[in-house]
Amino acid sequence: MKSNEDSFETLFAAEYARVAGIANRVLADPHEAEDVAQEVFIDFNRLHSAAAPYAAAWLYRAAAHKALNRVRGRRRRERRELSQAADEGGRAMDPQHVFETSEDRRMVRQALARLAPKPATVLVLRASGLSYAEVAQALGVGIGQIGTLLRRAEAALRKEVTRGTSL
């Protein structure tokens, strides 16, 4: 039988990239996303057994919530985005494009953070590649509700992004 240490390592190896990906989906910042992912695993390890059947679902939901909370609480990341977008733009960087990329991401994240936690989490988890069943398990809802939740969340996000644009 595996020790809890071994189980935790197995869980970490299996889920870390996905958990970091979920956080990055919200934050659009790989470094900060890894911070969040590591905090989530640290919290999990303090509170739960790595062999718990709900481990992955717990990690996914915690990653989304923690990342959304960071967006709600912060503004200072905005400066960093400009340089990051510049990196992605490469040598043929167009300053206007850099600004637009960074500004779009900022608006999308802030719009996400303005949504209620459940729709925001549905969007983030689904966009991170989770199946309907996995999203349902993470949220503790029936799989039959996911389509409706997604539909409403997408309509709400579009509305929020549009509202942000007009401001």
Add this chain to the structure above:
Amino acid sequence: MAHLSEGTLRRKFDDEDALTASDTRHFSACADCQARYAAIAEDARAVAGVLTLPDIKVDIASALSHVRSAPAAQPRFGIRLPIIRPASRPAMGIVAAAAVIVALVVTGVAQDALVFFQPKTVEPVAVSVADLQSLSGLSEYGTFAWTKEPAPQVVTSAAEAGTVSGLHVPVVGPLPNGVSSTITYAAMPEAVGVFTFDAAKAAAAAAKAGKTLPTMPSGMDGSKLTVTVGPAVVEIFGNLNAGAAENATQLNLPQLIVGASSSPVVTSTGVTAQELENYLLSQPGVSPKLAAAIRSIKDPSTTLPIPIPIELATSKNVQVQGVNGLALGDNTGLGAAVIWIKSGTVYGVAGTVKQSEILDVANHLH
């Protein structure tokens, strides 16, 4: 046949085969469903577009090493969230000790009937963790039994919390930055416990500890303290990370907790409350420092002593909602709390935010 639901149409966008045969037939013949699907698909595509990002590249070994080197959890006020296991024996012991602490400050006139204690303000009492632990030993001097067991429960809404508790559920104003607006509600109806002083038990406990029981006032044996706590409501803000019900007692202190409870009420029979207070304070388990601190409270019949573990927290008097309150901040800077009593209700706000933010939340409760 009825039109296809939004959820069904949304699922079709992700999986063409998700529709049943009859749904498929309906869809291919229904212009209305097709138009709704087109709008749903457009939203889904637009959202997928704005949420698309390059894949994150991670170094699992290095991340694991970082996680492994994280320090052990620090105590936050030395507590974990007390949800909610009514049958927990340690919890009952703590509640019994708390009931005795409340009883310790009962004072007043000689009486044959009842003496009422209903606090109207709060005072800090500095105690060490060892003092707090020793208080549980007071259960060796009597028996504590619930006549109406505490039945805390997690409820789904403020309205349900109000129904269960019969209290007005406080509404918060603006929340501090970073605090989630997700609220978990808990509520508890009134609970009643009786502490019965037992001279034989007390003598046995003292003898076991190699100590002599202080001389007992007449009428002390069998005297009773009836403690009524609650009803109470608690609002917990933030992600509770509730993985499973069986782990509900293993949650971290969340970002913010707002609580309200009717002031505890204590009645006593058998001896005067002053005698009982003095006698319990003279027991071997109560440190002289704690006893002196409790005695120094000016108006003990109307004051609720709040034990402040001196290793963990500091306290200061503040004005909250126009009354005297007590603000706590622990020495680690990880959290703060404020407690006050207004119109017969004890209020508390605590969280892992700055003390100024806690006070702001407290002053905006309505």
